[in-house]
């Protein structure tokens with residue numbers, strides 16, 4: 001135990017015996033919290049970003065780069081707010097991204113490859129893990145959620161594309177297929193059929209993005225970075241609200257309904 | 268074991284069995300009978316569908332090809348086939364797609380502007396990947412309407428799954444051994460690396476007294492104890508490390524792959540086939556579905572506009588082929604390999620077997636009686652908002668030439684015979 005740990009226990013007025021019990025409690029909470037953070041992040045992502053990170057042939061230059069960071073920063077910010085405001089633990093964003101990534105890989109192996117026979121190359125995920133670690137670091141350094149929103153949000157949105165490009169770029173090599181040029185990602189998506197997913201439901205660069213030519217990726221990344229600031233702020237505040245106890249007034253009729261004996265004078 | 272525990276265990280077992288049996292059914296009947304009858308009888312009519320084989324080894328290919336006709340009586344509630352995607356029905360990626368065409372135009376992406384009333388041909392080349400018995404259908408996905416599933420044939424795949432490979436050479440000359448695994452280890456290595464850094468960061472914090480102690484310290488306003496100068500240094504160091512890794516990684520990747528392309532998206536148009544021979548003008552009079560008799564009866568006025576006598580050979584709708592067994596040319600048109608369950612045993616019964624002479628006009632009653640109407644779940648004529656039916660009639664002249672006519676109109680469910 002470090003001096004700092006001793007100082008924390010002293011400030012918390014914990015005897016060594018109590019501190020031991022408290023540590024056991026820590027372990028229990030960490031395990032439960034891990035499952036909670038994982039499942040909430042996972043469900044949140046499925047609801048709001050869905051297909052964009054399932055399949056390699058959905059990872060376009062516009063919506064994938066735009067939507068994935070904006071959606072994933074939300075749960076990162078909410079958990080960061082909870083862990084920070086209650087315990088000053090700057091791990092919420094990293095934990096959210098890391099547990100989500102582990103969960104995603106479990107699903108990829110178990111459901112996508114195991115149950116639907118999709119090869120892993122079709123369903124490799126991206127991750128916002130680097131941006132999430134940056135969020136936690138900036139929160140430590142600044143001790144301020146507003147600064148984290150502005151700088152961390154921008155870094156989170158901007159770093160998503162280059163980080164994931166390091167390992168996803170090979171999928172965007174050109175190849176020829178049936179006399180047309182296609183990326184390897186397109187071909188993987190074509191070769192391994194998804195019966196219920198016709199090609200036309202992919203949303204690939206619809207809109208005026210083409211006017212930016214070759215730098216479409218970075219245009220999306222900058223726009224994403226901008227939106228991330230607000231997404232972060234809103235979900236930080238929601239996280240804070242979630243861990244602020246509030247008493248909801250309950251009427252006497254309601255209490256009576258549940259068997260409470262209400263003194264006539266008290267009404 | 269206590270009684271309650273036993274009961275609970277049994278209940279869980281029963282529920283699991285039920286769930287699995289339902290999943291099993293879902294895996295077999297992948298939607299081919301789920302679509303409403305008015306869609307299956309009045310939109311895409313598949314015909315002349317063949318499978319090049321019904322048994323193959325891993326890495327071998329099977330070609331499914333044939334034609335489809337888009338009925339003029341397209342239901343109002345179904346989007347027009349302005350954007351479609353030719354696909355296949357099979358449970359997951361048990362077979363891989365090698366090539367697909369609509370009228371010889373590549374259908375790797377979606378096809379636009381199909382015209383109702385016209386015919387198209389299609390070709391799907393599939394390569395066997397997983398060992399097992401798979402029901403292979405052509406499927407037409409219509410934007411805004413869903414999937415119209417064609418006839419399905421059971422394909423037996425044998426061999427060794429581990430032998431499956433799908434190699435590819437990129438335009439820049441890079442050789443990919445197998446698309447199934449391509450790039451996966453690179454993704455996993457990098458994400459594992461990032462994950463490791465993240466785990467170290469989390470453990471850096473978790474090793475200290477946590478929940479209650481930190482909460483009490485926050486309550487007492489002694490936050491300075493919770494984030495130490497060392498933590499600041501670690502955070503700053505981690506930020507710099509991450510920036511370096513991403514910067515170096517990204518620059519090296521862009522120089523490693525200088526020629527990259529975005530995802531390709533766009534639709535091709537495929538002009539329809541020339542109109543097939545049309546020898547008989549068909550005027551719809553009445554159609555009824557005899558509920559207790561499981562019989563669909565059709566009364567139509569036929570006029571032979573050709574110079575040859577013709578006979579009705581086949582009525583097809585929703586992938587069912589009702590064959591006039593008294594006409595050898597019609598019987599010969601059904602390959603012995605065509606799925607038996609789609610060729611109802613009673614066939615098509617015509618009240619007057621005499622061929623229609625050139626120029627002759629005659630009221631003809633057609634009778635299709637078979638349990639297939641129930642089995643294929645086509646009897647919800649009773650519960651549709653748009654109770655109409657449609658299908659194709661095939662005629663043969665004495666020389667064996669085939670011609671095709673559409674037939675469609677309202678259908679009346681009856682509980683007693685009227686025609």
Ligand SMILES: [Cu+2]
Nearest residue numbers: 295297402419
């Ligand atoms: Cu089937």
